[in-house]
Amino acid sequence: MRHHSNSALPSTLPGIKRLAKAIGKQDGIPHIQALDRAAEICGYQNYHHARRVLECRSANDQPLRSSFSIYLSAYWRDASTKPITAGLETLQVELPKPLLSILQRHQCSSARNLEAFFIECDDHLEMRPNVNSQARARELLYRAALTLQFMEATGLQPATTRIQRKKMQVIEGLPQHDHISRWLYPSGPWIVLDEPYGHVAEPEVVERRCAWLERNGLHLLRPAWGGLYVPGEAVPHLISTNKQLLEEIGAVIESMPKLIPQSLNDWQGSTSDYTQQFSSPARQAAGIKRKPRPGTSYGSSKNAIQYMQRPGFKPKWRPDQAMSLSNHVELGEILQRLNTSDIPYATHNKRKRPVNTPFELQL
Numbered sequence: 001m002r003h004h005s006n007s008a009l010p011s012t013l014p015g016i017k018r019l020a021k022a023i024g025k026q027d028g029i030p031h032i033q034a035l036d037r038a039a040e041i042c043g044y045q046n047y048h049h050a051r052r053v054l055e056c057r058s059a060n061d062q063p064l065r066s067s068f069s070i071y072l073s074a075y076w077r078d079a080s081t082k083p084i085t086a087g088l089e090t091l092q093v094e095l096p097k098p099l100l101s102i103l104q105r106h107q108c109s110s111a112r113n114l115e116a117f118f119i120e121c122d123d124h125l126e127m128r129p130n131v132n133s134q135a136r137a138r139e140l141l142y143r144a145a146l147t148l149q150f151m152e153a154t155g156l157q158p159a160t161t162r163i164q165r166k167k168m169q170v171i172e173g174l175p176q177h178d179h180i181s182r183w184l185y186p187s188g189p190w191i192v193l194d195e196p197y198g199h200v201a202e203p204e205v206v207e208r209r210c211a212w213l214e215r216n217g218l219h220l221l222r223p224a225w226g227g228l229y230v231p232g233e234a235v236p237h238l239i240s241t242n243k244q245l246l247e248e249i250g251a252v253i254e255s256m257p258k259l260i261p262q263s264l265n266d267w268q269g270s271t272s273d274y275t276q277q278f279s280s281p282a283r284q285a286a287g288i289k290r291k292p293r294p295g296t297s298y299g300s301s302k303n304a305i306q307y308m309q310r311p312g313f314k315p316k317w318r319p320d321q322a323m324s325l326s327n328h329v330e331l332g333e334i335l336q337r338l339n340t341s342d343i344p345y346a347t348h349n350k351r352k353r354p355v356n357t358p359f360e361l362q363l
Contacts, residue, residue: 013054016042032187032245048252051155067094072117072144073278074127075293075311076137086274087134091141093259095152099123102152111151111158112181112193112228113143120290124280128312138267147228149259154249156183156191168192170216171239175208176200179229189242191249195227195234219243223250 010016016038024034035047044050070093077086095102100122108114108125120126125144131137151157159165159182168182171192178196185191199205213220220239227236238253240246272278277290295311301320308316323331 010042013051016050046248048248067096068098069123070095070099070148071124071280072141074131074137074141075274076131076134078133088272088274088276089137089141089269090278091145091269093145095148097152102148107158107160110160111147113147117144121280121283123282130311145259146231149256150228153252153256156185159184175212176205179234185245189240189245192239194237194239195229197234200235217241219246221246221250223253225253
């Protein structure tokens with residue numbers, strides 16, 4: 001490879017990517033290796049280091065901003081106490097990138113610990129349903145914050161489509177796998193985070209897993225890190241077909257600063273009244289008031305009856321007029337035919353899905 005003079009070195013991520021493309025063609029190496037080599041030529045440790053430094057610069061070349069405030073909130077209602085207690089927990093975390101640079105709106109339902117959240121504003125993640133205690137609300141907020149830190153530091157994004165998940169289907173055969181989450185690197189390679197409990201460290205289990213990984217051309221790394229699923233109790237393992245990427249991601253994870261306290265007793269957030277709504281600085285700056293929380297007030301209609309209401313969700317309505325017996329019989333026949341028809345699995349699953357969704361049952 002020919003040498004590049006300092007005056008010609010790129011100072012932006014697009015420039016580093018163009019240099020990497022040229023290096024890859026010239027030296028015949030994979031693009032991910034070329035990215036690291038281009039970053040090293042420009043004075044960075046690797047491409048991850050270059051990305052973290054350069055993406056923090058503003059468009060008009062302002063000085064680096066050290067952190068961005070991100071707010072997470074969750075409502076709770078504890079029916080086990082007398083009288084019943086309730087509240088709103090809010091946690092503020094500081095990360096090197098703003099929320100929307102880390103997470104996209106459609107990714108919440110696919111990311112570990114963010115399944116029950118939605119992006120309420122540019123700097124605010126809010127949990128839709130109530131949780132059943134104050135301690136549980138705080139725990140889920142901490143876990144959500146860990147996921148944001150993991151995504152920001154590694155650049156990994158959750159797999160959100162069937163095609164993306166299909167690439168990782170092989171992992172279903174891994175012995176003793178548990179609490180799997182699926183992630184993609186922007187350039188294409190995938191990483192699975194497997195987080196079983198401590199029994200996975202038993203020699204017999206380790207031997208079986210290693211043999212299976214070798215047969216399937218996969219690599220495993222166990223970083224010195226608490227993980228995302230029940231941090232400190234489950235044992236995180238990173239699995240990928242790309243050994244170099246695995247080692248780089250592992251090094252990034254192990255260098256992440258401590259974001260939250262080890263004990264939930266050391267709560268660093270705030271507690272508000274259940275009837276309040278958190279309004280983040282971004283929402284206040286925009287001058288847009290929040291709409292009332294769905295499912296917390298009753299509506300009326302001349303032609304419909306509200307039959308289900310859950311805090312955080314839009315209420316469900318049915319026609320005021322009762323369905324005739326003949327229509328009931330006809331609908332039953334239609335449902336029976338659908339049950340035996342060759343409809344897509346996703347459509348079939350929606351048809352038979354119960355009222356409570358999985359994340360609600362866990363909350």
